[in-house]
Amino acid sequence: MIDDIVRTAGSLAHQLGPLRRAVLRASRSAADLPDIPDAQIELMRALAAADNTPSDLADSLGLARSTVSNLISQLEREQLVERHLVAGDGRRTRVALTPLAQARLRTFDESATRVLAEALRGLDPGDVAAITAALPALDRLQHRFVGG
Incomplete structure (x- = not known):
């Protein structure tokens, strides 16, 4: 028997x-944004919090360094990130979002808020209350996985 x-x-x-x-x-559709893969969005979100080195990003996202390097290269080609040498260390680079990427993330977040608000307005008030009440627990659940 499966428990609860x-x-x-x-x-x-x-x-x-x-x-x-x-x-x-x-x-994406509501804001007419390009189709950016989830992994790229996660990387951009991490960079929105702070510029980082590729190895730091790999560690914080739990991804292989080669995967992060490939994602950075893709985002760089799309002019969404830029690399800068770490001061005093000519071998390491820091990665930062470009103004274009910052604008796209802001647009995406505003669009997601509007889309979710519209969807929530279509639900029964009891469902909205249940979702609202679950948010702190979902945040705590997420932190169980990311070690926060």
């Missing part, structure tokens, strides 16, 4: 991916 925790975990696992993808698609 396992049942809840299974349901949550099946809901998170499709919900995330639906919000991303709707937000």
